[in-house]
Amino acid sequence: MIKLHDKYFKPYLSEEQILTAVKSIAEKIAVDYKDKTPVFVGVLNGAFMFVSDFLKAYPYPCEVSFIKLSSYQGLTSTGIVESLLDPPDNIQGRSVIILEDIIDSGRTLKELVHIFNKTNVAEYKIASLFYKSEVYNGEYTIDYVGIDIPDKFIVGYGLDYNELGRNLREVYQLNQKHMINLVLFGKPGAGKGTQAEFLKDQYNLQHISTGDVFRYNIKNGTELGNLAKSYMDKGDLVPDEVTIKMLQDEVENHLDASGFIFDGFPRTVAQAQALDTFLESREMRIDATLALDANDEVLIQRLLERGKVSGRTDDQDESKIRNRFEEYNQKTAPLQAYYEAQGKFHSVNGIGAIEDITRRLGKVIEEL
Numbered sequence: 001m002i003k004l005h006d007k008y009f010k011p012y013l014s015e016e017q018i019l020t021a022v023k024s025i026a027e028k029i030a031v032d033y034k035d036k037t038p039v040f041v042g043v044l045n046g047a048f049m050f051v052s053d054f055l056k057a058y059p060y061p062c063e064v065s066f067i068k069l070s071s072y073q074g075l076t077s078t079g080i081v082e083s084l085l086d087p088p089d090n091i092q093g094r095s096v097i098i099l100e101d102i103i104d105s106g107r108t109l110k111e112l113v114h115i116f117n118k119t120n121v122a123e124y125k126i127a128s129l130f131y132k133s134e135v136y137n138g139e140y141t142i143d144y145v146g147i148d149i150p151d152k153f154i155v156g157y158g159l160d161y162n163e164l165g166r167n168l169r170e171v172y173q174l175n176q177k178h179m180i181n182l183v184l185f186g187k188p189g190a191g192k193g194t195q196a197e198f199l200k201d202q203y204n205l206q207h208i209s210t211g212d213v214f215r216y217n218i219k220n221g222t223e224l225g226n227l228a229k230s231y232m233d234k235g236d237l238v239p240d241e242v243t244i245k246m247l248q249d250e251v252e253n254h255l256d257a258s259g260f261i262f263d264g265f266p267r268t269v270a271q272a273q274a275l276d277t278f279l280e281s282r283e284m285r286i287d288a289t290l291a292l293d294a295n296d297e298v299l300i301q302r303l304l305e306r307g308k309v310s311g312r313t314d315d316q317d318e319s320k321i322r323n324r325f326e327e328y329n330q331k332t333a334p335l336q337a338y339y340e341a342q343g344k345f346h347s348v349n350g351i352g353a354i355e356d357i358t359r360r361l362g363k364v365i366e367e368l
């Protein structure tokens, strides 16, 4: 996936598929125009790459020229077709083949037909590398077509999204499915980290665990780690300003992700509000908060078991665990109401086999 300005695009046509289509158009035209030395007229800007590869694939004598029209602005055609560079003078009495990168509504094509009807060429034909037959509503029948494509916005191989993407060798399609951003919610030991590991692979999401980021910083002796350590050792929450800033940096570093799983964040209403404001500023949002339900006694046993294996000191001492539950009850539990008010809170039974719990979470995600 690539990002151009504010939008994400996914791979759609490989360089090889495109070049095969270019070659097939060149071969068909070559059969028809072998003896005529045609003038190929590229429609700028989008067709420059097509024209270049087309000429390399055209085996007989020919000339080339350009015309410039403009109609797109952003993702939708403005409907206004401006002529920015007029047809060349050398086309009088010649066979002209207009090379277009893409034909969709047919508005630009209509203007081209209008322009070329006024010239005194011997004949003109239209060749388009990409053609959206689903939405084309013009009268002119296109003479040579490379690839018929669905009505999705594309970039690359000369085509742009607000001027970016023209230099890509492949064609990308707008990724219209918006990102999925999930909050995994639940007490310490509820299985957030375990489930995040499965969900991130299943839905291609970036997993951000604030606890893991803190532990990584502690291990590496960073300033952030030293600061967090004193709180974590006691089972207290790290102050909001520190945690929020850290979370934002993590998201910023992974803006190419197709979504996030937030694990262990937010843990306070202030964090949840900061997260909403931050995501909104990036045109993102939380889609669902998935709460893993389990009772304290089960959780304490799980944490003590985990402490033996992981070496996490906050998992080895029952009083620290109880303090983390206390922090949860006071500061984190109110988030349930916060997300319920937004209609995003989903409770899932967190007791049972790991794969059963993953399946329960998946069911909620699929229905989003």
Ligand code: AMP
Residues within 6 Å of the ligand: 188, 210, 211, 212, 214, 231, 232, 233, 235, 236, 237, 238, 239, 243, 263, 264, 265, 266, 267, 268, 271, 314, 324
């Ligand atoms: P966890 O690995 O999620 O259980 O987190 C371990 C510890 O890291 C917590 O007990 C807190 O001290 C700290 N921590 C993790 N996430 C946050 C957060 N969102 N806000 C404050 N402290 C956090």
